[in-house]
Amino acid sequence: MGGTVNPLRVGVVGAGTISAQYSACLQRLPQLRVTAVSDLSAERAGALAAEHEGARVLELPQLMAADDVDVVLNLTLPRTHAEIALQALAAGKHVYGEKPLAMDVAEGRGVVEAAAAAGLRVGCAPDTVLGTGVQTARAVVDAGEIGVPHSATAFMTTPGHERWHHFPDFYYQPGGGPLLDMGPYYITSLVHLLGPVERVVGVSWRPSPTRTIGRGPRAGESFEVTTDSSTAGILVHASGAVSTLVMSFDTWAARLPRIEVHGTGGSLSVPDPNLFDGTVEVYSAASAPEPGPGADHEANWRDAGVRAGYLDAGRGYGLADLAVALGEGRAHRASDEVALHVLDVMESVQRAAATRGSVELTTTCERPEAIASPVDLTAAAVGA
Ligand SMILES: NC(=O)c1ccc[n+]([C@@H]2O[C@H](COP(=O)([O-])OP(=O)(O)OC[C@H]3O[C@@H](n4cnc5c(N)ncnc54)[C@H](O)[C@@H]3O)[C@@H](O)[C@H]2O)c1
Missing domain, CATH: 3.30.360.10 (Dihydrodipicolinate Reductase; domain 2)
Incomplete structure (x- = not known):
């Protein structure tokens, strides 16, 4: 971790409240470079694009089709998380999105299966768990x-x-x-x-x-x-x-x-x-x-x-972890598999409450690989 990296080119969809926290991290992470922004509000999209050199504002279909977007960062509201993820996968792009993965387990499973079929990655917040607090x-x-x-x-x-x-x-x-x-x-x-x-x-x-x-x-x-x-x-x-x-x-x-x-x-x-800490x-x-x-x-x-975890981390480090994972051919930690399982836990607690029963989960996941020491992701050298 932390060697030479070729930045993953990011198309951001959704330039609302939480995008400010992502933008600050994306500016300092050499693993990522914002090339395009889309929002229903052209004004919000323009303001976010202006924070990233070379980034431009695109309508959603153009962003999905853009040659210089490798991954779609989906910061829209929960009801459109799955729909936009599926569009991105269909366009051959990886996806990383805000939580939750989808509105329910059935919808989330569709995203996970589409990613597997396409051989593409889907990542999902929260990435706070990759900071020094939970990792220590x-x-x-x-x-x-x-x-x-x-x-x-x-x-x-x-x-x-x-x-x-x-x-x-x-x-x-x-x-x-x-x-x-x-x-x-x-x-x-x-x-x-x-x-x-x-x-x-x-x-x-x-x-x-x-x-x-x-x-x-x-x-x-x-x-x-x-x-x-x-x-x-x-x-x-x-x-x-x-x-x-x-x-x-x-x-x-x-x-x-x-x-x-x-x-x-x-x-x-x-x-x-x-x-994160x-x-x-x-x-x-x-x-x-x-x-x-x-x-x-x-x-x-x-x-x-x-003792462990990404140092001085913020929202977006889960996407940087995905970029590093792609380069190293390993699993990314803030994964769709974990996010689907967490969604299943929440849905099952609600069902148990509604039925006064005990609910067996239908999903599981691997415990994500630990970040075994403190790691400064901003220290990686940028490649071509
Ligand atoms: N606000 C927070 O403090 C916070 C914290 C953690 C996580 N989140 C999560 O972040 C996500 C976004 O929350 P937010 O508070 O930034 O919401 P927001 O309403 O401030 O921003 C959402 C943005 O997405 C845009 N958008 C919606 N649909 C779109 C589409 N189809 N195409 C292009 N743009 C579209 C909207 O125009 C808006 O600018 C949610 O999933 C939320 O759970 C928010």
């Missing part, structure tokens, strides 16, 4: 420092996006909710740390029938809640480990950890999986204090340091 946590687990991992907890709690978002209705409609919105970060992290999931149970609920917008032109306006705003799930991994998941838009304050992993020889605290802490059973009134368990948590 993975290094701790893989080194056996907490013994055999047997369980994890993952909590995402917030009072709700309507407090700051000007148009928050979609978060409370079918297709929204905390599980689909934030679940990809947490569940993808659990897959990296503990491997694929075999079976789930779930419960979901909505404590408030309406929500009230806090800011913007509609401040004070209430709207109806038509999907559950809190979800709890239990994920049984193929390894036998069990993860407990709580995703909530109904929690005013919580002193809960984001993700913790527990093993036979210790425990591990994982930083916010919506970010953060402090990983390890509690080792070997140095645990003797039980008793003076036992200082807090002092036994140690900073693991930065």
Whole structure:
């Protein structure tokens, strides 16, 4: 990793809010070069293209047909993720897209199968899991420092996006909710740390029938809640480990950890999986204090340091990993296979909640290859 690279030529579709974070990374990653941008708004497309030397604005069909686009970076809204991915694959181009891979598993499977048939790659966010936070946590687990991992907890709690978002209705409609919105970060992290999931149970609920917008032109306006705003799930991994998941838009304050992993020889605290870095802490059973009134368990948590993962990473590093993987002929880490499995976990938790049952997953995936040391992707030399 980090040798000479020929940049993959990127056609960006969707120049909205999240494209700014991608643009900043794409400017510093030698593995990638933006050559074209398309958006329903020519103004937004033009502004993004202006940030990349030589990039031009194209209508979507022209971008799909362009000879100087190797990969389509799909930053449109979830309902068009699969449609645009299929168009790109049909045009002979690789695809990398924002999460989720598709609106449901059936649609996502279509994308995965089309990519396999065409011999092309599909990658999917989140790539936060490739940063030093989750990768260092993975290094701790893989080194056996907490013994055999047997369980994890993952909590995402917030009072709700309507407090700051000007148009928050979609978060409370079918297709929204905390599980689909934030679940990809947490569940993808659990897959990296503990491997694929075999079976789930779930419960979901909505404590408030309406929500009230806090800011913007509609401040004070209430709207109806038509999907559950809190979800709890239990994920049984193929390894036998069990993860407990709580995703909530109904929690005013919580002193809960984001993700913790527990093993036979210790425990591990994982930083916010919506970010690329953060402090990983390890509690080792070997140095645990003797039980008793003076036992200082807090002092036994140690900073693991930065041991692995892409340094100073941001959104777009998953696409750079795909570019490197193509050159090296290896699997890319932020893969369609992982994204489809994560989608299946979320859909299955929802189905379990709706049926009061336990749901067996129909997909699985390989645990993506670890990034075993800290890697600076910006240090690669550019080839022809
Ligand atoms: N906003 C965030 O903080 C955030 C964070 C992480 C992930 N995401 C994900 O990123 C994706 C995009 O979110 P966003 O917040 O940037 O949305 P957005 O609405 O700000 O931007 C989407 C852009 O896509 C364009 N677009 C839609 N359909 C198109 C088409 N057919 N052809 C060309 N352009 C098209 C729109 O005109 C718009 O400019 C979503 O999947 C979201 O889940 C967003």
